[in-house]
Amino acid sequence: LILKEHIIRNPRAETAVIGPAGERLVRYATVQCGTRQLGRGGIGAVMGSKNLKGVAVYGDKPIPIANEELLKELVREQVKQLAAAHGTKRMQRYGTAAIHALINQIGDYPYKNFRETFYPDHEKLNGEEKVKRTIRNTGCPNCMIMCWKFTYAREGPYAGAWVDGPEYETFCTFGGLLDIPNLDVVIYANQLADNYGIDTISTGVTISFAIEAFERGILTTKDTDGLELKWGDEKVLLTLIRKIAFREGIGDLLAEGVKRASEKLGRGSEYFAIHVKGLELPAYDPRPVKAHGLGMVTSNIGGSHAIGYGTQEVFGLPTKVDRYTIEGKGKLTVYNQNRLAWGECCIWCTFPTRSEWHKPDILTKIINAATGIDFGGFEEALKIGERIWNVEKAFNVREGFDRRHDTLPERFLKEPIPSGPSAGQIFELEPLLNEYYQARGWDVATGLPTRAKLEELDLKDIADELEKMGRLGG
Numbered sequence: 001l002i003l004k005e006h007i008i009r010n011p012r013a014e015t016a017v018i019g020p021a022g023e024r025l026v027r028y029a030t031v032q033c034g035t036r037q038l039g040r041g042g043i044g045a046v047m048g049s050k051n052l053k054g055v056a057v058y059g060d061k062p063i064p065i066a067n068e069e070l071l072k073e074l075v076r077e078q079v080k081q082l083a084a085a086h087g088t089k090r091m092q093r094y095g096t097a098a099i100h101a102l103i104n105q106i107g108d109y110p111y112k113n114f115r116e117t118f119y120p121d122h123e124k125l126n127g128e129e130k131v132k133r134t135i136r137n138t139g140c141p142n143c144m145i146m147c148w149k150f151t152y153a154r155e156g157p158y159a160g161a162w163v164d165g166p167e168y169e170t171f172c173t174f175g176g177l178l179d180i181p182n183l184d185v186v187i188y189a190n191q192l193a194d195n196y197g198i199d200t201i202s203t204g205v206t207i208s209f210a211i212e213a214f215e216r217g218i219l220t221t222k223d224t225d226g227l228e229l230k231w232g233d234e235k236v237l238l239t240l241i242r243k244i245a246f247r248e249g250i251g252d253l254l255a256e257g258v259k260r261a262s263e264k265l266g267r268g269s270e271y272f273a274i275h276v277k278g279l280e281l282p283a284y285d286p287r288p289v290k291a292h293g294l295g296m297v298t299s300n301i302g303g304s305h306a307i308g309y310g311t312q313e314v315f316g317l318p319t320k321v322d323r324y325t326i327e328g329k330g331k332l333t334v335y336n337q338n339r340l341a342w343g344e345c346c347i348w349c350t351f352p353t354r355s356e357w358h359k360p361d362i363l364t365k366i367i368n369a370a371t372g373i374d375f376g377g378f379e380e381a382l383k384i385g386e387r388i389w390n391v392e393k394a395f396n397v398r399e400g401f402d403r404r405h406d407t408l409p410e411r412f413l414k415e416p417i418p419s420g421p422s423a424g425q426i427f428e429l430e431p432l433l434n435e436y437y438q439a440r441g442w443d444v445a446t447g448l449p450t451r452a453k454l455e456e457l458d459l460k461d462i463a464d465e466l467e468k469m470g471r472l473g474g
């Protein structure tokens with residue numbers, strides 16, 4: 001009621017609200033802002049646990065700019081760089097679906113609960129299919145790329161359903177991962193997930209886990225209210241989305257996510273519960289992309305592709321790096337993570353920043369001109385990112401995380417990819433982690449930050465606190 005009154009008083013107010021899934025503390029409940037979602041990590045459940053339905057905000061003060069003339073000049077240069085980038089044009093046409101064919105082509109596309117990495121039916125879900133269904137191009141305020149696409153389902157029982165998306169991740173997790181090569185179904189399922197307030201990545205991966213558990217006889221129709229869980233069945237997807245959001249029947253178990261669900265089910269199901277630190281993996285298999293995979297393994301929020309994306313391996317940007325080589329990937333991952341940590345605290349959009357469609361030095365100049373503070377150039381920016389990363393890491397360390405948690409389900413460590421462009425690849429966890437911790441200046445045996453590194457970053461107080469807890473690396 002308070003929320004509604006705020007919105008009535010100021011129609012320009014922006015809102016962040018949870019849906020029925022957040023109210024029921026589904027572990028991967030989202031927060032909805034306009035037509036977009038804060039999807040990962042279950043922030044909707046956090047709000048639900050505090051009986052917080054939503055927040056409305058509005059502002060009426062101008063935003064002061066330190067050097068407006070210089071800022072305008074720099075932004076003109078930034079726009080020039082973005083306009084010249086091939087990636088900008090592809091994002092303008094397809095949104096993130098631009099990468100669907102590529103990820104499949106390089107054999108990195110999760111298919112049937114990450115057992116395989118090439119989707120034979122991928123063409124039915126490609127970017128052009130999205131363009132055919134796009135009714136509106138839009139985006140974040142003042143963005144020249146406008147990668148958001150409002151799409152609608154064209155045919156069949158879901159015709160007319162519409163959504164802001166689907167993004168690449170949802171193409172895969174509601175599509176290829178479950179062997180459902182029908183974009184109209186994906187759009188409708190995406191709309192349901194948004195309306196209920198659940199993350200499409202975690203939802204799809206959890207349903208995929210449930211289907212494999214059913215195939216192996218770990219779940220039966222007695223557990224699923226008679227529903228036969230199988231690949232390629234849209235009824236399974238649509239039914240389970242609702243059951244999860246409302247914690248009905250089997251949905252109550254699946255609402256816990258794959259880590260907790262597999263711990264409850266046992267019988268070896270941990271082997272194919274696809275997560276890192278309890279967060280379901282996104283639509284990339286870590287085995288054929290070592291730095292990208294290492295980024296997901298060591299991400300401070302668990303299995304996220306968004307924080308330290310290995311663009312060099314996946315897109316060859318800003319410079320191409322061999323995907324399968326493991327040497328140098330620890331160092332590369334540290335670079336990608338530090339760059340992203342800095343970029344996100346400046347609120348640079350991740351897409352052009354990580355692929356460097358606009359050059360890092362123009363971004364640092366813009367921040368300096370806007371704030372009037374000389375933060376230095378890109379070297380200093382990376383140092384800021386490193387500092388952020390170490391503070392986040394220290395938070396996790398305080399909560400009990402260490403090297404044991406920087407890992408993957410055994411499927412990726414023991415099972416070579418059976419076929420397709422990346423056949424034979426596994427994830428070489430131990431050597432990759434060793435190099436990563438060395439590059440971070442942390443203790444290799446435990447993965448804990450060292451006093452020397454924390455003090456170098458002006459974080460002595462954190463080093464003192466971790467030492468008191470016996471959680472400082474040697």
Ligand code: SF4
Nearest residue numbers: 139140143145147349
């Ligand atoms: S800022 Fe980024 S996410 Fe937003 S519309 Fe532009 S490219 Fe897309």
